[in-house]
Amino acid sequence: MIDTIVTDMDGTLLVSAGDAIHPRNKERLLEWQKDGKNLFLATGRLDLAILPFIHELNITKPVISCNGGLVRDFSTGEILFKSDLALETIERVLDTLRPLNVNYHLYTTKRILGPSNTGKIAFFNEQNKILPENEQVPITITNNPLSELQEGEFPLKILVIEKEATKREQIKETLSTFNLSVLASAANLIDIMNPGIDKAHGLNYLAENGYIDLDKTIAFGDNENDVGMLMLAKTGVAMQNGIPLALERADFVTKTNDEGGLALFLEQHVL
Template sequence: MLKYKWCICDMDGTLLNSKEIISKENESALKKLQQNGVEVIIASGRIDLLMKSFIKQLNLEGNIICCNGGLIKNITTGEIVYSKTIDKNIVKEIILYCLKNDIGFLVYTNNMVYSSKKNYKVENYESINKSAPPSLQIPIEYIDNSTVEYLEKVDVFKVLLISDTEDVKLLKDYFSKYKSLTAVSSLDGLLDIMASNICKGSALKILSKKFRMDLDKVIVFGDNYNDLEMFECAGMPIAMGNAVEAIKMKAKYVTKSNNESGIAYAINNFILNK
């Protein structure tokens, strides 16, 4: 029997390659872990609505950490285990700022993804919807100045800003003035905005406490700054070869990159063969 009971996987830059696909090697390795009694849990900046096909591919049935920890949800029952939303007035301020300054955005809620009309992320999701079966399609609605008032009626877990890398640094500084917000970069050109004190590490601690899981029995895979707190609390933090240096410094192992099925390499060499 393996010592580890949970395997937490970040998505972008970690589980997914640059084509936003879970490789067959990663899929096979994670299913080996499942066969050995290890529960695989996604911990992502995304919301579960954007991960339906990946959840199905890995046959996941338990809990998922979404929106960098702003939402913990049971993907089988739909139960919200934990959530912390952004103040509705501040959501409106953020979106009005984006509309005025031509900054792309996605707004994550429990049942819908709201988007600016033109950004590469939503164009990709619309393309996916054209070929996906209804059960795997992503629910998307567009927001502009005439419809921004609607956001006052919904609970928002995260706003993703989409801009040039240099602009993201300025945006982070700008929105960091709000004490009720957390702003963190997840990938180049992207800024995640959540409620204050939200991070994946805090969500992992909440989940482990609820299910009485010893964090020493948890494997974590990640690559970027929004994975840092998870690396600091998990027993087996493993950094991707493409990870930022801050993540590599906190890791017990550094595996191959996300484009080289680094998760599979680590599972087969650092976990199953130990």
């Protein structure tokens, strides 16, 4: 008996533009919660960057964000778990990547920092223009993000943005000497976190602390950063638009995110 859904956002719950929940998914997930069942979000994004979706789906459960680097309860604002990167580690990573002219963002418990209005920062800045103030993504443009950190602000993830596949492989190879978790969250994104941190780690935290029963949990995802979560849940479902590894490791494959594949699977196999 499945009573819990854990879903990735980009490439899974959302349409490909990344700015809206597929309407079929929204309808089914609102009904799911009305029936007293559980819905959790697990995303590579910072949780503060998905507030519109949290509100739209009436999410009351803790949110796994930064690929498992952060678990926050938005009903109380309490951070339940965080795995913050050491400042010296961030300095070493950025120094190592600097000769490759890498574009990056730094995700913290309070905001997103980066050297230019590009990549996800540009995307979120555009979204901020139409969002109410309480849903806007906190962003700081700076060439020295570490000098901007405030007391009680913890860096969780370095996000590298690179569209060229060969350069992404070069970046991953360069980082292979570091004891870090390095995962792809989209075709042009590389997520750098503490070792052992991924969405499966966040999911396991929720299970160990009584929020979910893994034997009653179904997980949906599409990318490298979802694979561990798909394998840990009782049932793992990959989107047809997912990478080959996600398709291989999942128990089932459903239609694409742009077809509302999550809702279609629920309708055909769970509801």
